[in-house]
Amino acid sequence: MAVARSQSIVLTKEKAKWMYQKMQEIRQFEDKVHEIFSRGVLPGFVHLYAGEEAVAVGVCAHLTEKDYITSTHRGHGHCIAKECDVNGMMAEIYGKATGLCKGKGGSMHIADVSKGMLGANGIVGGGFPLAVGAGLTAKLKKTGSVAVCFFGDGANNHGTFHEGINLAAIWKLPVIFVAENNGYAESTPFEYASSCRNIADRAAAYNIPGEVVDGKDVIAVYEAAKRAIERARNGEGPTLIECKTYRNYGHFEGDAQTYKSLEEKQKHLQELDAIVKFREYLLVNQLCSEQELAEIEQSVAKAIEKAVEFAENSPFPTEEDLLRDVYVSY
Amino acid sequence: MARTISFSAALNEAMRLAMRKDEHVILLGEDVAGGATVDHLQDDEAWGGVMGVTKGLVQEFGRERVLDTPIAEAGYIGAAVTAAATGLRPIAELMFNDFIGSCLDEVMNQAAKLRYMFGGKAKVPLTIRTMHGAGFRAAAQHSQSLYALFTHIPGLKVVVPSTPADAKGLLLASIFDDDPVIFFEDKTLYNMKGEVEEGFYTIPFGIADIKRQGDDLTIVAIGKQVHTALKAAAILQERGVEAEVIDPRTLSPLDENTILSSVAKTGRLIVVDEANPRCSVAADISALVADKGFDYLDAPIKRITAPHCPVPFSPALEDLYLPTPEKVLRAAAEIIGDETIVPV
Numbered sequence: 001m002a003v004a005r006s007q008s009i010v011l012t013k014e015k016a017k018w019m020y021q022k023m024q025e026i027r028q029f030e031d032k033v034h035e036i037f038s039r040g041v042l043p044g045f046v047h048l049y050a051g052e053e054a055v056a057v058g059v060c061a062h063l064t065e066k067d068y069i070t071s072t073h074r075g076h077g078h079c080i081a082k083e084c085d086v087n088g089m090m091a092e093i094y095g096k097a098t099g100l101c102k103g104k105g106g107s108m109h110i111a112d113v114s115k116g117m118l119g120a121n122g123i124v125g126g127g128f129p130l131a132v133g134a135g136l137t138a139k140l141k142k143t144g145s146v147a148v149c150f151f152g153d154g155a156n157n158h159g160t161f162h163e164g165i166n167l168a169a170i171w172k173l174p175v176i177f178v179a180e181n182n183g184y185a186e187s188t189p190f191e192y193a194s195s196c197r198n199i200a201d202r203a204a205a206y207n208i209p210g211e212v213v214d215g216k217d218v219i220a221v222y223e224a225a226k227r228a229i230e231r232a233r234n235g236e237g238p239t240l241i242e243c244k245t246y247r248n249y250g251h252f253e254g255d256a257q258t259y260k261s262l263e264e265k266q267k268h269l270q271e272l273d274a275i276v277k278f279r280e281y282l283l284v285n286q287l288c289s290e291q292e293l294a295e296i297e298q299s300v301a302k303a304i305e306k307a308v309e310f311a312e313n314s315p316f317p318t319e320e321d322l323l324r325d326v327y328v329s330y
Numbered sequence: 331m332a333r334t335i336s337f338s339a340a341l342n343e344a345m346r347l348a349m350r351k352d353e354h355v356i357l358l359g360e361d362v363a364g365g366a367t368v369d370h371l372q373d374d375e376a377w378g379g380v381m382g383v384t385k386g387l388v389q390e391f392g393r394e395r396v397l398d399t400p401i402a403e404a405g406y407i408g409a410a411v412t413a414a415a416t417g418l419r420p421i422a423e424l425m426f427n428d429f430i431g432s433c434l435d436e437v438m439n440q441a442a443k444l445r446y447m448f449g450g451k452a453k454v455p456l457t458i459r460t461m462h463g464a465g466f467r468a469a470a471q472h473s474q475s476l477y478a479l480f481t482h483i484p485g486l487k488v489v490v491p492s493t494p495a496d497a498k499g500l501l502l503a504s505i506f507d508d509d510p511v512i513f514f515e516d517k518t519l520y521n522m523k524g525e526v527e528e529g530f531y532t533i534p535f536g537i538a539d540i541k542r543q544g545d546d547l548t549i550v551a552i553g554k555q556v557h558t559a560l561k562a563a564a565i566l567q568e569r570g571v572e573a574e575v576i577d578p579r580t581l582s583p584l585d586e587n588t589i590l591s592s593v594a595k596t597g598r599l600i601v602v603d604e605a606n607p608r609c610s611v612a613a614d615i616s617a618l619v620a621d622k623g624f625d626y627l628d629a630p631i632k633r634i635t636a637p638h639c640p641v642p643f644s645p646a647l648e649d650l651y652l653p654t655p656e657k658v659l660r661a662a663a664e665i666i667g668d669e670t671i672v673p674v
């Protein structure tokens with residue numbers, strides 16, 4: 001499907017380049033983690049974000065360090081879009097002392113509070129009330145910050161979804177709830193688990209705006225997020241945005257993905273790729289030249305290689321670290 | 331006839347036999363069948379649980395009795411409570427015990443209390459199977475061992491098996507028990523192989539198993555730590571010390587007599603429990619012996635537990651977090667008063 005020239009360009013050249021770079025960083029980071037994991041080097045559970053880049057990047061393009069995000073078990077993309085350091089991220093996934101959480105959190109708990117990144121989360125639905133709390137701080141301290149809660153389609157059936165959105169709505173908090181509907185929670189289809197056609201339809205129950213967007217189209221996500229974030233910053237309360245997307249890999253590394261059909265995988269991995277589509281958009285609309293894009297791709301590849309080197313050459317934490325940051329020991 | 335099968339296969343077999351025996355037994359949880367409503371998916375290709383423990387059950391019993399649930403623990407665990415109270419015999423899977431935060435009310439205030447609070451006019455034949463245990467590099471929210479939390483609550487029965495044979499017999503006993511049972515499965519034991527009898531059998535609650543006999547020292551160990559204790563006991567034997575290793579198997583009810591009789595014989599007690607130390611099962615068993623077996627003791631009771639911190643992700647730290655045979659040996663050396671016991 002050819003990308004048509006846009007009637008109204010919403011991005012500056014600078015922003016466009018940043019977005020392309022972040023999407024590349026996420027994809028290349030995840031492809032690299034996939035490769036390393038398959039060699040048996042990495043410990044634990046790893047959930048990859050490849051395929052969903054347009055969501056994290058389209059939303060975080062509007063945020064600064066003063067804004068907050070809460071994330072999920074599939075958090076690498078959110079971290080990168082919120083400008084967490086990729087060396088520190090990779091080292092964390094390796095369990096090294098130089099990781100963003102000093103090796104104590106791992107892939108499922110990467111966080112960098114100084115960047116407004118309030119943590120990936122091992123608990124599905126954990127992020128809703130956490131984002132509400134950050135929104136409450138922003139409102140009471142009048143900081144002008146917003147909090148974005150990224151969550152999966154599986155989380156929209158958890159009680160915390162309903163409690164969190166209702167709270168944000170009655171207190172008119174600057175919170176944006178961003179559903180990443182990739183069609184599955186583990187091996188369970190969204191349509192089976194949710195008695196709504198769209199997650200965004202549930203916004204009506206809380207009297208807030210709800211919007212469905214093509215989560216493979218970074219411009220569409222960018223524009224929807226812009227409206228929601230402006231609304232939040234103006235004190236008009238929360239919005240629920242549902243991005244229809246797809247995860248390119250399994251639920252976690254090692255998942256045979258038997259529940260996905262071949263045609264479906266084919267369609268998403270080849271025809272509908274968000275990065276390919278955005279690349280064409282940038283060229284057709286002359287926001288970036290072929291050379292600039294190639295340079296971004298190459299510099300990202302180098303940065304990811306360096307992150308792996310950094311992680312591999314970093315030391316593991318030691319016995320003294322075990323009880324560091326514990327307030328009471330026995 | 332006994333065959334050698336895995337811990338995971340033993341659990342699967344127990345559920346299969348229970349579902350064959352009684353049509354009221356149902357299984358529900360996230361992805362316990364897997365791929366609900368996916369047209370092209372053959373039942374034998376479906377997940378059968380995140381670790382494959384329930385694989386194949388949907389093929390035999392169908393999706394009416396093997397129910398995939400949304401990620402809504404308060405919803406489906408709560409529903410399982412009254413499904414049990416009104417005539418079914420549900421096995422509800424709480425994928426990781428760490429997720430109890432999402433449904434503690436349903437377990438603590440509903441399931442546990444109905445029988446007593448209703449003056450004995452209700453029963454809740456519910457089994458909640460849940461994964462626990464560190465050592466899988468699964469980090470702080472997927473690695474805890476929270477059995478003490480449930481042992482504390484009256485009205486719940488708590489089971490922590492350590493071998494495939496025990497796992498099968500205890501799970502069958504849990505499913506056919508008329509009270510709510512929390513059944514713990516250590517994720518790092520699923521691949522462990524052991525001899526398991528074919529066919530239906532149950533292991534009664536409240537009867538500890540003496541995994542190894544000895545006269546010099548009693549080691550009570552919970553779940554996977556039974557194997558840590560057995561390793562330590564093998565080394566102790568080389569150094570002339572015979573340790574008795576006791577696996578309580580059920581923490582509620584607890585077989586106090588077996589523990590007390592053993593300490594009466596040995597005069598020394600070490601408890602190995604990988605949960606955090608405060609208000610733990612290790613603390614509880616120590617208190618039991620201090621209270622009812624004080625006169626038997628020739629030395630202080632030692633507890634080998636995790637430190638008082640969350641489970642760290644890094645393999646380098648997680649290995650330090652868990653009990654090890656070496657830690658048990660050091661405690662043994664201390665209470666026996668023989669430094670030569672500690673390996674150099």
Ligand SMILES: Cc1ncc(C[n+]2csc(CCOP(=O)(O)OP(=O)(O)O)c2C)c(N)n1
Pocket residue numbers: 072073074122123124125151152153154155156180182184185186251360401403425429432
């Ligand atoms: C409270 C809780 N229940 C269950 C799980 C196990 N689990 C982890 S991820 C997941 C599926 C999540 O699906 P979704 O929200 O759609 O996110 P996706 O993985 O598709 O990004 C499940 C069931 C969990 N981590 N926390």
Ligand SMILES: [Mg+2]
Pocket residue numbers: 152153154180181182183184185186
């Ligand atoms: Mg999903």
